[in-house]
Amino acid sequence: MTEPVVDVHAHALLPEIEAAVAALDPEGHTAARELDARRNGAPSAAESGRMIRERWPLLTGLPARLAAMDVAGIDAQLVSPSPSHYYPFLAPGAALEIARRVNAEIADLVAQAPDRLLGLGVAPLQHPDRMVAALEDALERGLRGVEIGSFGAAPGSGQAGTVELSDLRLDPFWAAAEQTGAVVFLHPFGCSLDERLDRFYLANTVAQPAENAVALSHLIFGGVLDRFPGLTVLAAHGGGYLPTAIGRSDHAWRVRPEAHGCRRPPSAYLRRIWFDSLTHDVGQLRELIRVAGARRVLLGSDFPFDMGADDPVGAVRRAGLGADAVRRILGGNAAELRLLPVHREAGRTLR
Numbered sequence: 027m028t029e030p031v032v033d034v035h036a037h038a039l040l041p042e043i044e045a046a047v048a049a050l051d052p053e054g055h056t057a058a059r060e061l062d063a064r065r066n067g068a069p070s071a072a073e074s075g076r077m078i079r080e081r082w083p084l085l086t087g088l089p090a091r092l093a094a095m096d097v098a099g100i101d102a103q104l105v106s107p108s109p110s111h112y113y114p115f116l117a118p119g120a121a122l123e124i125a126r127r128v129n130a131e132i133a134d135l136v137a138q139a140p141d142r143l144l145g146l147g148v149a150p151l152q153h154p155d156r157m158v159a160a161l162e163d164a165l166e167r168g169l170r171g172v173e174i175g176s177f178g179a180a181p182g183s184g185q186a187g188t189v190e191l192s193d194l195r196l197d198p199f200w201a202a203a204e205q206t207g208a209v210v211f212l213h214p215f216g217c218s219l220d221e222r223l224d225r226f227y228l229a230n231t232v233a234q235p236a237e238n239a240v241a242l243s244h245l246i247f248g249g250v251l252d253r254f255p256g257l258t259v260l261a262a263h264g265g266g267y268l269p270t271a272i273g274r275s276d277h278a279w280r281v282r283p284e285a286h287g288c289r290r291p292p293s294a295y296l297r298r299i300w301f302d303s304l305t306h307d308v309g310q311l312r313e314l315i316r317v318a319g320a321r322r323v324l325l326g327s328d329f330p331f332d333m334g335a336d337d338p339v340g341a342v343r344r345a346g347l348g349a350d351a352v353r354r355i356l357g358g359n360a361a362e363l364r365l366l367p368v369h370r371e372a373g374r375t376l377r
Contacts, residue, residue, distance in 0.1 A: 029357035030101035031339060032365055034211075035262055035302045035326030037108045039078075039085040040131045047113055047124055054115035062110075065216060065233075067224035077332050084330035088138050094330065095142065099339045101357075102367055103329065106146040106173040107132060109215030114152045114179050121150035125160040133167035136367075144367050145169045146211050152178035154195035158202045170365060171209030171258070176241035177218070188218070191241050192248025192287075200254045209363070212241055213262040230333055238266025243275065246295045247287045255298065258363065262326065264305035269296060269314045293317060300363070302326025303355055304335060308345040320351035324359045 048055045063071050083090040085108070095103060107128050116124060129147035136143040147164030149157040149172040164172050178189030189195070191212075203210050217223060217233030238261055245251055245259065268275070275292040278285040288295065296318040304326040305311045315323055325342060328334030335341050342355050360366060 029353070029361045030366060031099055031356045032102045032104065032325060032360035033095075033098075033100045033327050033329060033338060034104040034260060034324045034360060034365060035213075035304060035334075036103040036105050036329035037085065037331065038105050038132065038135055039082075039108050040111060040128060041086060043111055043124065043128055043131060046127065047116070050120055050124070051116055054113075058113070058115050061220075062216065065220055065224060066227075066229045069225070070227045070229060073227075081330045081332075088135065091330075092139060092142060098327070098337060100325075100327075102142055102144065102360075102365075104144045104146060104170065104209075104211075104360075104365055105132060105136060106211055106213065107148055109173070109175060109213050111148060112151070112175050112215055114150075114175075116150070118150075118153045118156050121153050122156040122159055125150055125156070126163050129160070129164045129167050129169060133169055136169075141367055144365060146171050146173045146209065148173055149199065150178070151175055151196075152189055154178075154189060154193065154199065157196065157199040161199065161202055161206075161208060165206055165208060171203070171211065173211040173213050175216070176212065176214040176237035179218075190244045190248075192244035192250060196250075197253065200250060200257060203258070204254045204256045207256075207258065207364075209258050209260055209365070211260045211262065212238065214238055214241065234263050235266030238263055239268040239271070242266070242268050242299065243292070245299075246275070246292045247279075247285060249287050249289070251295050251298055252289050257298075258300065260300040260302065260324070262302055262304065262328075264303065264310065264314050264323075264326075265296075265299070265301045265318075269301070269317050270310060272296060272317055297322060300324060300359070303338065303342055304328055306335070308341070311342070311345045312347070315347065315351060320347070320354050321359060321362075323355050324363075324365075325356050 111128050125148050132145040136145040147169045149160035151174045161172050214234050214237035223229040272293045279291050301323050327338040
């Protein structure tokens with residue numbers, strides 16, 4: 027029996043959460059919006075605002091979402107909050123409170139269409155000691171895991187440095203995610219290159235794949251995947267630049283002692299990470315499959331943003347892959363990861 031087609035990269039906006047954060051920490055909220063505007067530049071900020079207004083029903087409403095899924099041939103979505111809901115400026119207690127509220131709203135959304143939607147919550151990466159509690163909250167609400175950024179930082183809060191994914195303070199979180207089988211969806215938001223990318227929409231086109239590559243490299247070189255081999259890490263945007271430049275990482279591992287923090291060559295770990303199919307290029311998708319394997323790639327659209335794929339199923343089918351690879355990407359791998367809701371159609375039940 028053919029598995030349902032599952033999109034593992036789809037977002038929702040939560041206006042009530044945004045309003046609550048603005049009221050809870052108005053100074054931090056304003057500073058974060060100003061930073062985002064500087065990073066993107068005025069032309070991109072204006073265009074993004076127009077795009078969000080145009081796609082508001084898709085981001086916030088259920089009927090428009092389900093109708094769009096039907097048009098695209100998507101049976102089920104794994105819905106994660108827009109990364110704008112990370113709120114890295116919040117203090118530890120407030121960050122956990124807001125994470126729980128985000129988790130609750132995503133759980134409420136997917137509960138309205140349990141045969142079509144699954145959900146991911148959030149965990150405050152900038153506060154490692156709050157992440158396990160946020161993950162547990164998400165799982166208790168029936169969500170499949172959490173979405174995190176590529177690094178944790180608190181702009182404007184006076185917090186020094188960043189929390190990288192190799193940070194040992196995250197080990198309790200990784201241990202909890204491994205033990206529970208939770209999905210950890212790695213999706214960047216923002217970039218430490220800041221205003222260097224403030225024109226030509228480089229804040230997205232360059233920042234997102236660069237941040238993916240840096241974050242995954244921290245996971246690999248930092249030995250996280252050695253310490254927690256059962257982790258289910260799903261990387262957005264096809265893993266960014268890393269899969270197509272992994273040879274350089276392997277070379278560094280061989281010749282540089284400080285790059286030898288993992289037990290095996292970095293390329294070996296690409297077959298232990300999961301990736302979405304959103305590469306925007308059939309050659310890059312084929313290269314991702316070459317280095318990671320078809321068993322490690324799942325369908326992803328970045329619904330409903332303009333940098334996503336309007337026809338993600340067609341993009342996979344047009345990539346010149348074998349029939350088994352196409353089947354795995356469209357739904358088979360999601361089924362193996364148990365990323366299927368109860369799905370009833372024409373008298374059949376699929377899990």
